Amino acid sequence: MIKTQVQIPDDLFRRAKAVAAEREWSFAEVVRRGLEYITAVHPPGRTPGSEWNLPPAEDLGSFLAPEEQWTELSHEQP
Numbered sequence: 001m002i003k004t005q006v007q008i009p010d011d012l013f014r015r016a017k018a019v020a021a022e023r024e025w026s027f028a029e030v031v032r033r034g035l036e037y038i039t040a041v042h043p044p045g046r047t048p049g050s051e052w053n054l055p056p057a058e059d060l061g062s063f064l065a066p067e068e069q070w071t072e073l074s075h076e077q078p
Contacts, residue, residue: 016031
C-alpha cells in the first residue's frame with residue numbers, strides 16, 4: 001500500500017469525515033472507496049465520448065393519430 005498526501009478543500013473534507021462517521025469507516029476508507037468508484041466510472045485509456053454513440057435513426061412508419069390530435073393525446077392520463 002502507498003502512503004500519500006493530498007490537499008482537500010475544507011468543505012469536502014468535512015463532508016467526507018461526516019460520511020466516515022455515519023458509516024463507522026475511517027477517513028482513508030472513504031477516500032479509497034471514492035477513488036475506486038471514480039476509476040470504475042472513468043477507467044484509464046478511454047477518451048471522453050468514445051464509449052457511446054447515438055444509434056442511427058429508424059423509420060417507425062406513419063403515425064396512428066392525425067397531427068391535430070397529438071397535443072391532446074400526449075396529455076391523456078393512463
